[in-house]
Amino acid sequence: MRLNTKLLAAAAALVLPGTALAQAPASPGVRPPAKPEAATAVEGVTVTSDATAMRTSIDRRSYSVANDLSARTGSIADALRNIPSVEVDVQGNISLRGDANVTILIDGKPSGMFSGDGKADALQQLPADQIDRVEVMTNPSAAFRPDGTAGIINLVTKKTRKAGGNGSVRLNASSDGRYNGGVSGSFNQDKLSLSGDVGYRHDAQKFRSSSERATRALATAPWLESIQKSLAEGDGDSLNLRGNLDYDLDAKTRVSGELRYRGMAMDMDSTETFQGKTAAGIVNRSYQRASNFKMDRDNAEAKATWRRQFKGSEHELVASVGYEVTNSGRDLRAFTDNSFTADEYETSSFSIDQSQTNVALDYSRPLGGNAKLKTGFDLDLGQSNDYDNRGARGPTPGGLTVDPSRTNRFVYDQSVYAGYVTLERPFGDVTVQGGLRVEQVQIDTDQITSRLKNSNDYLRAYPSLFVSYSLSDDQQLRANFSRRVQRPQAQDLNPYRVYQDPFNFRAGNPDLKPQVTDSYELGWQYRKGQAYYLATAYYRQSTKGVTDVVRDLGGGVLLTTKENLGESRNGGLELVANGRLTSTLTYSLSGNLFWNEIDAANLGFARTRSGTAVSGRGSLNWQVTPADFVQISGFTSGKRLTPQGHREPVQMLNLGYRRKVSDKLSFVVTAQDALDTFRDAVITDTPTLRDRTERLPRIRALFFGLTYNFGGGRPRPQGFDFDTGATPVGG
Incomplete structure (x- = not known):
């Protein structure tokens, strides 16, 4: 992907609303203005229009990021690191309550940008300034797909229904060469609503890593030590486009169309050194390696929706059809200067072509006794994944020959046919919601190079x-249960070895089975004014969990593959507290005590391994003056x-300051990773392998940003007023 050429297409997402912005703001037509607490369903996800920092309903918690200054200048990963229960490591890998099997949705629907191998890169490179709220569903109802044993994180994007033309411009730059910006526009008149966004982000990146390793063939043999160090520097760029049209055919019927494009590219140069020793401590393996790595990923979506409202509250039928294409590629060029063997030049490339069609129908209606019924079907028709790996090596750049050990093609096709029903009904002070989702899954894999074909078809039910x-x-007291599944990623089923470094x-x-998890929660919630306290005890039991396993191939070479665990159990206690200390000082705190037990006897390890972990996060917000905000x-x-x-x-510690110059203009300064403590270290310790791998990204930086709102109507609130104590929807 060449982002510089695709910038020419950026105006396409704003052509219609941009033209409309030149007109005088029109008075509202037949479309009624949104009420402050009105809720609208966005593809099965309830989105409300107020800016309450945290809201809860029977099956989710919703956090506003409007007042998170790091989200104003940073990536989606930066915004998620401030959300209770959510963790994002230095490589962009996300987990929820210690479980990495998380499904990420955008406005209630899955996106190819946040699936597979590219999810971590997308979280770190895509900007967060168009995210309005983050919904966390640790036990989603049967109305949602069961994928992701940890639960669902739904990114609710910003939307506006103000009459006339409105828009905003955002610009941010950092002290280390990073910058991002965007333009949003909307136009609403009578039956027509248009909106669009353009966003661009540039990251100057730098990573250091080291691996200290010791291996031996037998538990009684001497250790063979080695050390590997690398430094990578380069640039990453991302471009986001969105255009949306809503048209009311009549007072009860709306049709919508939306186009989205997300693209990102990375260009990195790295140097690497390696030194291995014999049992006597004599160096017998050594090299220096210089390489260039390029990566690009493009995701495009088109979606059409028809919505019909009927008599009665929350009584509607929604039909949608969507088509999505994701293309990504990685290219490596390297030269290895070996001390004990011949020097080597090498190239490798890896490409993925994915496509998916989705058809969905959702129906909801009120019943007697204040009951609510929701039912529908969700069809993923022919999700296709084509993986192509190519590699070559030789003594000179002109003498490269194809390396069969690095060249293969793998095709993965999956179709999912699902139907669901949920019924919610109050009984005095008790409200009960039950649900059932049934899915028929068909998976076909073809390792074309090895001529190995596999298929796996199954029918399963997922209650909630x-x-x-x-x-x-x-x-309130709340208790819930759901059954979740984590299907292996397409590349996890490809048995061919993929080269990373020597x-x-x-x-x-190819023998991986889906992980199935039964999840239980019991919680207590207190809310009065702006004081909010939550305590949740949770327990999850999983079978056939998929995990990374490292094996020694000899000579210091390691193979990382995937295996199914026998069983795993985890649980914990999560505490959340939000409130006001003074009239200008508010706080948000959360902590999680997490216990995990793994039965890895089928992998040759001890019968069970268990451990506990404690995590916490917090923010302190100070409204110094009506115009000055510190975080x-x-x-x-x-x-x-x-x-x-x-x-x-x-x-990690972040600092932020915002200055409200006027109702339309504000400035922001943020310090990311102020104490320079963000890093990742993974320890492997088995009878035949000891390894410590540490990764240190360059995160620490100062960001300077501004936001300017223009157009008619009242500008979107910036979250300065802490005196509003709106109650949460469903709370």
Whole structure:
């Protein structure tokens, strides 16, 4: 992908609303103005229009990022690091309550940009300034897909219904060469609503990593030590386009169309050194390696929706059809200067072509006794994934020959046919919601190079149950259950070895089975004014969990592959507290005590391994004056158990200041990773392998930004007023 050429197309997403902005703001037509607390369903996700920092309903918690200054200048990963229960490591890998099997949605629908191998890159490169709220569903109802044993994170994008033309311009730059910006526009008149966004982000990136390793063939043999160090520097760019049209055919019927494009590219140069020793401590393996790595990923979506409202509250039928294409590629050029063997030039490339068609129909209606019924079907028709790996090496750049060990093609096709029903009904102070989702899954894989074909078809049911009990106007008890599944990623099923560097390979496992998790929660909630307290005890039991396993191939070469665990169990206690200390000082705190037990006997390890971890995050917000706002936020995550070792603790502290110049203009200054503590260390410790791999990204920087709102109507609130104590929807 060449982003410089695609910038020429950026205006396409704003052509219609941009033209409309030149007109005088029109008075509202037949479309009624949105009420402050009105809720609208966006593809099965309830989105409300107020700016309450946190809201809850029977099956989710919703957090506003309007007042998160790091989200104003940073990436989606930066915004998610401040959300309770959510962790994002230095490589962009996301987890929810310690479980990395998280499904990410955008406005209630999955996106190819946040699936597969590119999810971590997308979280780190795509800007967060168009995210309005983050919804966390640790136990989603049967109305949602069961994918992701940890639960669902739904990114709700910003929308406006103000009459006439409106828009905003955002610009941010950092002290280390990073910058981003965007333009948003909308126009609403009578039956027509148009909106569009353009966003661009540039990251100057720098990573250091080191690996200290010791291997031996037998548990009684001497250790063979090695050390590997690398430095990578380069640039990453991303471009986002969105255009949306809503048209009211009549007072009860609306048709909508939306186009989205997200693209990103990365160009990195790296240097690497390696040194290996014999049992006597004599160096017998050594090299220096210089390489260039390029990556690009393009995702385009088109979607059409028809919505019909009927008599009665929340009585409607919604039909939608969508088509999505994702193309990504990675290219590597390297030269290895070996001390004990011949020098080598090498190239490798990896490309993925994905496409998917989705058809959905959702129907909801009120029933007697204030009951609510929701039902529908969700069809993923022919999700196709084509993986192409190519590699060559030789003594000179002109003498490269194809390397069969690095060249293969793998095709993965999946179709999912699902139907669901949920029924919610109050019984006095008790509200119960039960649901059932049934899915027929068809998976076909073809390792074309090896001529290996596999198929896996299965029918499964996924129940959910939610119960809430109102102790008083301010307090509630909640209990819930859901069954979730984590299907192996397409590349996880590819048995062919993928080359990473001379001493590291990855390979999938075609025999992987889906992980199934039963999740239970019991919680207490208190809310009065702006004081909000939440305590949730949770427990999850999983079978056939998919995990990384490292194996020694000899000579210091490691193979990382995937295996199914026998069983794993985890649980914990999560505490959340939001409130006001003074009339100008508010706080948000959360902590999580997490326990994990892994039965890895089928992998040759001890019968069970268990451990506990503590994590926490918090922010302090100070409204110094009506125009000046200061924020301190940070998080810490304790030592976490892995099947073959552990991850070491991680911390980060961020600072922010915002100056409101006028109702239309504001300036922001943020300090990211102010104490320079953000890093990742993974420890592997088995009878035949000891390894410590540490990664240190360059995150620390100062950001300077501005936002300017233009057009008619009242500008979007910037979250300065802490005196509004709106109650949460469903709370």
